[in-house]
Amino acid sequence: MSTDRVQVTYQVTASKSRRSTNERETWGKKIDFLLSVIGFAVDLANVWRFPYLCYKNGGGAFLIPYLLMLVIGGIPLFYMELALGQYVRKGAITCWGRVCPLFKGIGLCVVMIAFFTDFFYNVIIAWSLYFLFASFAVNLPWTSCNNTWNMPTCYDEHLSDKVAVVTANLTTAIQTAVDANSTGRTYPAHEFFYWLRNLSCARVLLSPRSWQPSDGGYGIGNLGTVQWKLAMCLALVYIICYFSLWKGISMSGKVVWFTALFPYVVLLILLVRGVTLEGSMKGIHYYIKPNMTELLTSRPWIDAATQVFFSLGPGFGVLLAFASYNKFNNNVYKDAMITSAVNCMTSFLSGFVVFAIIGYLAHKRQEDVKDVISDDPGLVFTVYPEALATLPGSTFWSLCFFLMLMTLGLDSSFGGSEAIITGVSDEFTIIRRNRELFVLGLFVFYYSVGLAEVTQGGIYILNMLERFSVQYSILIAVLFETMCVSWIYGVDRFRENIREMTGILPGIYWKLCWKFLAPIFIMFNIAFGLYQHEPLSMGSYKYPLWANVVGWMLAASSVMWIPIVAIVQIIKTPGTLRERIAFLLTPQLSSVQQGNGAAERPKVPPPRRRSPRFCRSSTSKRSRRMLCNT
Structure with missing residues (x-):
């Protein structure tokens, strides 16, 4: 009898052990999931790119194509990935292997895209961290022209008269040209940012938009040496990421309470402060004044589709990973609507903040708004620091702003890394059992290879990764996703799965979007992206042919897993x-x-x-x- 009791006890214990191994971790609170998704979707592009696109494409009129693309493409794709992840409850690789085994390669593809994205995205966070540390000073380093990195064309609007800092080897003629023509000015904040990236600058009389490497300077084929100050900042970024992710969502779900909410506090403070500045209303007028004639051209529609897609972020495997930790009966429809709305409103709110500051800076410079705004991430590292430096308590404003940028970036970085970790660990149980070691190895590898991006010419590698590793491959991956769900797995079956979870059957609108409109939306993005494609360049710097070839190989290195895995699956199946x-x-x-x-x-x-x-x-x-x- 005692032997039987021991056997029964052993069987029950073993059964409980197997059940606990198979049980999946879930979010501690619903808000942890929402903040994680919002933090991933709301990133640096919401702060700089959306406001610029509004300004460029008819101001308030741009909201018409933006909202239309959001409704027919962005939200349906966002909802689809969240629902699929919650139903299958696995990371990207395993998820697609079960939804459609022939196209299991989609999972590998999106994990590779997230892998490449983390390489360059974390460097941008390191820039923010460097600016944050540099802000711990009474006199911010980008407020004067008296530094060793300043150019002869440096103009300091803080002084009572125009100042051009001229080095000893410059001729009097150059000085006269700088004073006579203010369009040749450069500003301290621009120069600090370019010095940080260690670009060798052109000879003289260069505006911030045309500031280029010198002949024989650094480039994709001549990276120079590692900038150790940036390298240490990059290391600190990975340390923060590691201790936020090593224990899973139980840890990251708590970190996002700060990293996802703090940017909104700063944005609201900057909005209140910005609208009180002289010239701010002129900037906001540029932002929201509708110009309906712009909608008669194709550019606003293309820009709206691109912005919607890359803002919400389907195709990185992040939404699948985050949703896989939800409880099965969670109302995923409500989550999709809330996070999409917050993302959209954040972009719109950021526009008021950005253009209030730009209007103020244009007034200070006595320039037009269009001469101040730019369409690249440098906007937040040049225009904003310059404007904030002119305010009373500039150190405080600078600290808040760059801490906001860092937290915006970290949220998105957490998402990309979690997509990789969840995708791989769900596929390979040995990695799931040794998550801490895997995350450590992943970030050590990231850092070792990423050092190339913090060299003197590392900006060129970053630009190539940003251009090729995501732009086309993610569109192709999401196109395969929608085709698999709608046409192979079956859109009606998918709708029934959602009803199993939420008790509500998605209506005909969602069926039409998933089956027809969303694929058309993606193909529209691909077609116009290829139509407008130009050889890789950075300002006037033209990348060599081999760099363009390497870029296309990077793009193919993620997409190629879709046909490769399909062929392997066919060969393995009897x-x-x-x-x-x-x-x-x-x-x-x-x-x-x-x-x-x-x-x-x-x-x-x-x-x-x-x-x-x-x-x-x-x-x-x-x-x-x-x-x-x-």
Whole structure:
């Protein structure tokens, strides 16, 4: 009897152990998930790119194409990924392997895209961190022209008269030209930012927009040496990321309470302060004044589609990963609507903040608004620091602003890294059991390779990664996602899955969007992206041919996993070619453990039943067992 009791106890204990191993971690609170998704979706581009696009594309009129693209493409894709991740409850690789085994490569593709994105994105966070440390000074380093890095054209509007700092080897003629023509000015904040990136500057009389490397200077083929101040900032960024992610969502879900909410506090403070500045209303007028004639051209529609897609962020595997930790019955529809609305409103709010500051700076410089704004990330590292430096208590404003930029970046970095960690650990249990070591190894590798981006010519690598590793590959990946869900897995089956979770069947609008409008939306982005594609350049610097080839190879290195994995799956699956494809197009989701469980792979995946005649004609016994349920 005692032996039987021991056996029963052992069986129960073993059963509990297996159940605890299979149980999936869930978010501690619903708000942890919402803040994580909002933090990922709201990034630096919301602060600089959306306001610029509004200004460039008809001001307030730009909201018409933006909202239309949001409704027919952005939100449906965002909702689709969240719902799919919550239903399958696995990371990207395993998720797509179960939804459609033939296209399991989609999961590898999106994980690779997130992998490449983290390489350059964390360097931008390191810039923010460097500016943050530099702000701990009574006199901010970008407020004067008396530094060793300043150019002869440096103009300091803080002084009572124009000042051009001229080095000893410059001629009097150059000085006269600088004073006579203010369009040749450069400003201390611009010069500090370019010095930080260690670009060798052109000879003289260069405006911030045309500031280029000198002949024989650094480039993609001549990176120079590592800038150790930036390298240390990059190391600190990865240390922060590691201790935020090493324990999983239980840790990162708490960190985002600060990193996701703090930017809104700063934005609201800057908005209140900005609208009180002289000239701010002129800037806001440029931002919201509608020009409906702009909508008659194609540019606003293309820019709106691109901004919506890259702002919400489908295709990185992040939404799948975050949603996979939700409880099965979570109302994912409400989450998608809330986070999409917050993302949209944040972009619009940022526009008021940005243009209030730009209007003020234009007034200080006695220039037009269009001469101050720029369409690159340098806007937040040059225009903002310069404007904030003129305010009373400039050190405080600078600290707040760059801490905001850092937190905006960290949230998005957390998401990209979690997509990789969840995607790989769900596919390989050994990695899931050793998460801390895997995350450590991942970030050490990131840092080791990423040092190339903090060299004297590292900006050129960063620009190439940003241009090629994401722009086209993510569009292709999401196109395959929508086609798989809508046309292979079945849009009606997907709607039923959502009803299982939420009790509400998505209506005909969602069906039309997922099946027709969203794929058209993505193909529209791909077509115009390729149509407008130009060889890689950075200002007047033209990348060599080999760099463009390497860039396209980077883009292909993630997309290629879709056909490669499909071919491998076909080779591995038994049966005739027709039987193999039929089996691999069959979803492998036989049971869903609601609550803390996950969609489990069936021991014998049952595809569609075949006719007796078809089954008799199958030559392989194993194929008959798999395909005909015999």
